[in-house]
Amino acid sequence: MINADEIASILQQQISEYQSTVHEDQVGTVIEVGSSIARIYGMGAVQQSELVEFPNGLQGIALNLEEDNVGVIILGPDTEIKEGMQVRRTGRIVSVPVGESLLGRVVDPLGNPIDGKGPIQTRKYRTIENTAPTVIERQPVKQPLQTGIRAIDALIPIGKGQRELIIGDRQTGKTAAAIDTIVNQKGKNVFCIYVAIGQKSSTVAALAQNLAKQGALEYTTIVAISPSDAPALKYIAPYAGCAMGEELMYQGKDVLIVYDDLTKHAIAYREVSLLLRRPPGREAYPGDIFFLHSRLLERAAKLSDAMGGGSLTALPIIETQAGDVSAYIPTNLISITDGQIYLTTGLFFQGIRPAVDVGISVSRVGGSAQIKAMRSVAGQLKLDLAQYRELAAFAKLSSDLDKTTQATLTRGEKITEILKQPQYQPQAVEDQVALIFAAGKGYLTKIATPRLQEWSGRFIVFLHEKYPQVPKSIQESTQLTDENAKTLGEAIDAFNKTF
């Protein structure tokens, strides 16, 4: 039975012993604000890249520590900031929510949901800036990350923990290649993060819908920032996405992250740097533009078994102008990454899609990122295509050429046709092996080139129906044994008779 006197006595004791606590803040005053930048007077002990807070809850990052003021980039609309406002230090770096509760969600670079599906349920936060894994903490990249795109998996293979640049002019299929890679991770226990930097909200909405339709959104997080948002948010967006991926990587999971695109990211950083009056360098970019991307991409890695064996594979996208890969930002990214997939407008409009220029595309990880079966059939492919390209100028004179040249041209033509692939139709690696085997061994010579797409679709169905042991064996053993190669040859011959 509760005694009212006892309660009163407890309350009396608590009131008499009540001690209010106060804490000390370090503050500064806004002396100038505009164009998403604020200059703060005071706050002398603020640290580089520290998060500061404005009275209305808006946050900023201290980027310029000058002699008599601090330059802060504002993570939101600067219209709410006024001269004379007091700004306080928080003593920490910007953090974002992380964890599996972000999967299937569309968030902004601060981790706030923008898909209308309610708040993110997580207690875990991670700073957006983190040091990359050291040499000892890594192991070599040797597990394949299948994109499902034949041209890439056969000729420019990507491994888990690799950084592979996707580079090309506008409208060449860069995003399409990245999205197909994400869609192909279904059922493979690879989590995906897509960072949309400065892309139209309508584009991001359509993308999210497409991923949902393909069943890929449930294992994907989309970090989106529109062109009309503050440049500071575009600046931190890739780091926020990387932090979300790192959390899963350090839990031993495999993660794929797509940065679409880093050209817009570089432009946003140039914007804030110029507004902060940092000295402009080449093409008006600040002097640390290389470090901007190198410290981001170094965080992609394959961790050692002692660290959990997780991986973060990065697919940064860069847009070139008029095919100029020797421009400043593209050359920076090419030197940072472990290879590039170069998509050209010429190939795209010739109908070769994905418009991968295999001549200048490269994967520095190479065969280590391929299963043995693919390595055995794709090895000859690159050579055949190189020979085909060399002779391509003579293609129009085909009736006047010797048999060897004609054969090389025919083989190259068939391989080029087989490597074409529609969007949103990523293919399992065992099926890719079968098709590339057929193309490389000359089984397609008698099939009319315009019918090869139809042939490849129907052949795969035929293979799974009549010879299921072949793709199953490749899937399980990752090898193409001599016996299976013989069976595969027989299957192709049998199908060709009925095609």
Next chain:
Amino acid sequence: MTSGTIARRYATAIFILARNAGILERIERDLRGIADAIAAKAEVRRFFVSPIVNRAEKAALLERSFGGRVDRIALNALLLLVRKRREALLTPIVAEYEKLVLAASNQEPLDVISARPLGAGELQRMVERLCTVYGKQFEVSASVDTTLLGGARLAMGDRYIDGSVSGRLDDLARELFAKQ
């Protein structure tokens, strides 16, 4: 470069000379005296900052006016400002110098803003407690702001302690908005 930065550099130079000579307070008095004398009359101020007055003549006049009455360091600093055409910075230089002297004597300015006037004993106890915690002496200025509702706010340079009721309400609002 802002004028505050330039003023601070001049003030630092004067401070180092004064400290080496062991006459920090004397120079502070001299500089304050010079600044106040020039600011006292409008025509004197206009003459002092005018760019069309011959520098040599201006310097000679200032030497006659202040020579023998102020320390040589203070006078030389004034003549240097004339030579460099930085006369307009005299007041901010003096203000920066005073801050440096305060910091050197381990003193800091302290603003106490309370919701109601504090009794002498209350203020003294608060300041003594702060001196103990921070190991410094404070130059106190107290004021009243009823919008605080209760409690007080303390500002010591960049450091800020908000023990007021309105401050706690602001913290609460910030926390609620952050969760949303």
